[in-house]
Amino acid sequence: MVMENKTSLPLYEKIWVKHTFSRVMDSFTLLLLFLLLAYRVSSYNNHNFSCFVAFLCESWFTITWITTMSTKWTPAHTKTFLDRLLLRVSDSELPALDMFVTTADPVLEPPIITVNTVLSLLALDYPANKLACYVSDDGCSTLTFYALVEAAKFAEIWVPFCKKYNVQCRAPFRYFCDEAMANNNDLPQFKHDWLKMKEEYEQLSSKIENAAQKSIPCQLMGEFAVFSQTQARNHPTIIRVIRENKGISDVMPHIIYISREKRPKQPHHHKAGAMNVLTRVSGLMTNAPFMLNLDCDMYVNNSKIVLHALCILLDSKGEKEVAFAQCPQRFYDAVKDDAYGNQLVALPMYIGSGFAGLQGIIYAGTNCFHRRKVMYGLSPPNEIQNAKKGQGFTNGTFLSEKETMQKFGTSKGFVESATHILEGITSDLHKSLDLEAASKVASCDYEYNTAWGKQVGWLYGSTSEDVLTGLKFHTKGWRSELCSPDPIAFMGCSPQDNLGQMAQHKRWSTGLLDIFLSKHCPIFGTLFGKLQFRECLSYIWITNWALRSIPEICYALLPAYCIITNSSFLPNKELSMWIPTTLFVIYNVSNLIEHVKSGLSIRTWWNNQRMGRITTMNSCFLGFLTIILKNLRISDTNFEITKKEQVPSNESTNENAGRFIFNESLIFLPGTTILLVQLIAIFTSWLGWKPLIKSGADGYGAGEVFCSAYVVLCYLPFLKGLFGKGKYGIPLSTICKSMVLALLFVHLCGTTIAN
Numbered sequence: 001m002v003m004e005n006k007t008s009l010p011l012y013e014k015i016w017v018k019h020t021f022s023r024v025m026d027s028f029t030l031l032l033l034f035l036l037l038a039y040r041v042s043s044y045n046n047h048n049f050s051c052f053v054a055f056l057c058e059s060w061f062t063i064t065w066i067t068t069m070s071t072k073w074t075p076a077h078t079k080t081f082l083d084r085l086l087l088r089v090s091d092s093e094l095p096a097l098d099m100f101v102t103t104a105d106p107v108l109e110p111p112i113i114t115v116n117t118v119l120s121l122l123a124l125d126y127p128a129n130k131l132a133c134y135v136s137d138d139g140c141s142t143l144t145f146y147a148l149v150e151a152a153k154f155a156e157i158w159v160p161f162c163k164k165y166n167v168q169c170r171a172p173f174r175y176f177c178d179e180a181m182a183n184n185n186d187l188p189q190f191k192h193d194w195l196k197m198k199e200e201y202e203q204l205s206s207k208i209e210n211a212a213q214k215s216i217p218c219q220l221m222g223e224f225a226v227f228s229q230t231q232a233r234n235h236p237t238i239i240r241v242i243r244e245n246k247g248i249s250d251v252m253p254h255i256i257y258i259s260r261e262k263r264p265k266q267p268h269h270h271k272a273g274a275m276n277v278l279t280r281v282s283g284l285m286t287n288a289p290f291m292l293n294l295d296c297d298m299y300v301n302n303s304k305i306v307l308h309a310l311c312i313l314l315d316s317k318g319e320k321e322v323a324f325a326q327c328p329q330r331f332y333d334a335v336k337d338d339a340y341g342n343q344l345v346a347l348p349m350y351i352g353s354g355f356a357g358l359q360g361i362i363y364a365g366t367n368c369f370h371r372r373k374v375m376y377g378l379s380p381p382n383e384i385q386n387a388k389k390g391q392g393f394t395n396g397t398f399l400s401e402k403e404t405m406q407k408f409g410t411s412k413g414f415v416e417s418a419t420h421i422l423e424g425i426t427s428d429l430h431k432s433l434d435l436e437a438a439s440k441v442a443s444c445d446y447e448y449n450t451a452w453g454k455q456v457g458w459l460y461g462s463t464s465e466d467v468l469t470g471l472k473f474h475t476k477g478w479r480s481e482l483c484s485p486d487p488i489a490f491m492g493c494s495p496q497d498n499l500g501q502m503a504q505h506k507r508w509s510t511g512l513l514d515i516f517l518s519k520h521c522p523i524f525g526t527l528f529g530k531l532q533f534r535e536c537l538s539y540i541w542i543t544n545w546a547l548r549s550i551p552e553i554c555y556a557l558l559p560a561y562c563i564i565t566n567s568s569f570l571p572n573k574e575l576s577m578w579i580p581t582t583l584f585v586i587y588n589v590s591n592l593i594e595h596v597k598s599g600l601s602i603r604t605w606w607n608n609q610r611m612g613r614i615t616t617m618n619s620c621f622l623g624f625l626t627i628i629l630k631n632l633r634i635s636d637t638n639f640e641i642t643k644k645e646q647v648p649s650n651e652s653t654n655e656n657a658g659r660f661i662f663n664e665s666l667i668f669l670p671g672t673t674i675l676l677v678q679l680i681a682i683f684t685s686w687l688g689w690k691p692l693i694k695s696g697a698d699g700y701g702a703g704e705v706f707c708s709a710y711v712v713l714c715y716l717p718f719l720k721g722l723f724g725k726g727k728y729g730i731p732l733s734t735i736c737k738s739m740v741l742a743l744l745f746v747h748l749c750g751t752t753i754a755n
């Protein structure tokens with residue numbers, strides 16, 4: 001009886017967080033925004049050009065603020081009950097899990113990083129015969145393959161070591177960083193084992209290091225021979241079973257290496273393409289009902305994470321409603337005070353859990369547990385029941401074999417495995433690691449005329465394939481949950497300089513805007529699908545990122561414009577001046593408090609603020625232009641891979657850490673121009689010159705000068721760059737181009753007055 005009660009208890013609970021202070025401050029901010037707009041409308045009579053532009057920008061900011069507020073309003077996260085799960089299902093009943101790791105470039109993504117991710121997965125606290133680890137290598141690199149083969153040998157001792165001593169962090173490079181670990185276990189054998197393991201790991205890394213230094217010809221013999229004729233963009237499928245699990249008593253999961261076929265003329269759809277190949281190959285080989293996907297740099301930091309995620313996915317309610325369980329992204333080796341604003345700590349705390357309190361958190365591309373049947377296009381069960389009553393509903397379950405082939409492609413084996421999944425037949429961990437059938441589904445023409453990338457699997461068409469794929473699930477009516485146990489589940493690396501950070505944000509904003517302008521636009525999702533209204537607002541907030549660059553750039557140029565033309569855009573009566581002033585103060589103070597509450601320093605807050613402005617006006621603006629070019633069919637979007645580095649421990653004290661570096665990239669052009677325009681304006685004002693261009697309107701005041709100075713403060717790294725040397729200096733060509741643009745702007749200021 002007691003047992004019965006226990007087993008009917010929910011496996012997880014949703015915890016609602018109260019951010020009352022945030023709510024009050026956010027509402028107050030909104031009120032002030034409305035007041036400002038009301039002021040603009042009421043003072044319409046003495047309008048001028050700058051006030052009109054200000055009104056348009058502020059309207060945009062207000063709309064954005066409403067979506068931000070709605071997202072943040074009801075934050076939540078989950079609490080999982082492992083004990084209840086283990087009472088309900090025995091070890092042998094636990095479901096199988098296919099784990100996917102993607103890597104694409106052995107230089108930008110050093111194999112030792114991928115190896116650590118894989119090692120940490122192999123050592124998960126979960127029955128090894130239920131796990132299979134698939135590594136997709138889009139770089140088709142001998143080095144990556146070699147590293148994995150060596151890692152598999154090391155894993156034979158690493159996995160038992162972790163389990164014996166219940167090691168928390170199961171990625172050796174992080175584990176051995178911390179000497180204190182050597183002394184935190186009383187077992188007499190431990191110290192000895194620890195030292196031995198450390199030595200073995202060092203041997204492994206030096207082997208990989210050596211192989212990277214000199215491409216040893218003997219590497220291309222034996223099992224490496226297949227790589228001898230390959231180029232990264234032109235090669236047949238290579239699939240190798242590096243280690244096969246031998247059954248229940250074997251402590252090592254399957255390890256499978258996949259480099260899908262690539263041909264120069266065939267689109268490969270970047271990461272989404274790789275994920276779909278992983279889905280199919282694993283479907284054939286192990287066909288687990290759940291899949292975990294990780295970027296190559298995301299190692300497991302909580303070895304029980306699979307059980308936590310299963311609490312959500314196997315819960316009686318979760319089972320029917322939740323498509324995926326997303327764990328947060330956290331990063332190690334952060335640059336001091338988050339100088340490049342890419343640690344994303346405060347943002348997920350408010351926005352991420354905000355999403356989680358609505359229809360669900362967005363899919364972030366990594367650290368996510370998926371339900372395979374949802375990937376195959378299944379709708380939530382209640383939908384299916386409704387559909388059974390009605391007519392003409394095509395869901396995977398009711399398709400004929402021919403239709404299933406049209407949808408999933410012509411591999412008989414795969415279609416059979418997909419049918420099993422869609423019908424909920426849980427066949428035991430599997431059958432054959434049949435390489436021939438697997439090669440077929442990894443070939444580049446397999447998807448031709450199928451639903452892959454459209455209705456099935458990871459969706460194509462955006463470099464933010466993650467958000468797009470998650471949005472599709474939400475539009476179908478699925479929910480998702482944020483799974484954030486303590487200690488944090490996964491840790492990864494974030495860009496170590498502003499170049500990486502800015503390129504990354506450009507890719508995200510491009511991909512997100514692509515979604516907004518596509519048929520998957522969240523607005524359609526609410527109108528014609530099952531996307532809930534407030535979830536839609538949140539998706540609008542996130543997919544609009546690149547568009548935000550336009551009003552931000554206009555607003556940043558406004559104070560300079562006013563100083564140059566001796567006009568004003570801020571209210572110039574003392575009484576109404578308090579509206580923008582209070583708005584500025586309240587916004588900044590509440591944002592600062594949110595950062596401090598997330599355990600961050602004031603410096604970090606400022607760096608995040610500053611980088612927020614720089615990223616929006618530079619990366620996102622370029623993202624916006626990229627989308628325009630794409631829609632005009634002049635050029636296509638690309639997936640630039642973020643560089644991953646292992647930072648030597650002395651690096652954090654490096655005096656240049658946090659400094660901006662520059663190159664010829666266009667990404668620095670908007671910022672440099674905006675800065676030069678401000679400088680021209682401020683010098684005009686400071687030296688008491690007559691305004692460059694006279695207008696009839698009221699002159700500018702302290703407000704405009706303050707705003708201009710504020711923009712310069714945000715662009716301080718660029719200001720330093722104007723005078724910096726080498727990579728720390730903005731290239732002369734960029735400065736010249738920006739100067740031309742800045743002078744053009746000053747000239748244009750004149751024409752607006754003349755009209």
Ligand SMILES: O=c1ccn([C@@H]2O[C@H](COP(=O)(O)OP(=O)(O)O[C@H]3O[C@H](CO)[C@@H](O)[C@H](O)[C@H]3O)[C@@H](O)[C@H]2O)c(=O)[nH]1
Nearest residue numbers: 102103104138270271274295296364365366463464641642
């Ligand atoms: O053609 C490609 C390109 C990329 N990748 C892999 O995709 C992952 C993510 O790439 P990365 O350069 O690390 O991008 P990030 O900006 O760090 O990634 C974030 O943003 C991406 C979407 O833009 C998501 O796919 C990621 O999961 C998310 O962590 C890495 O494992 C790559 O190896 C491929 O497998 N094939």
Ligand SMILES: [Mn+2]
Nearest residue numbers: 295297493642
């Ligand atoms: Mn990454």
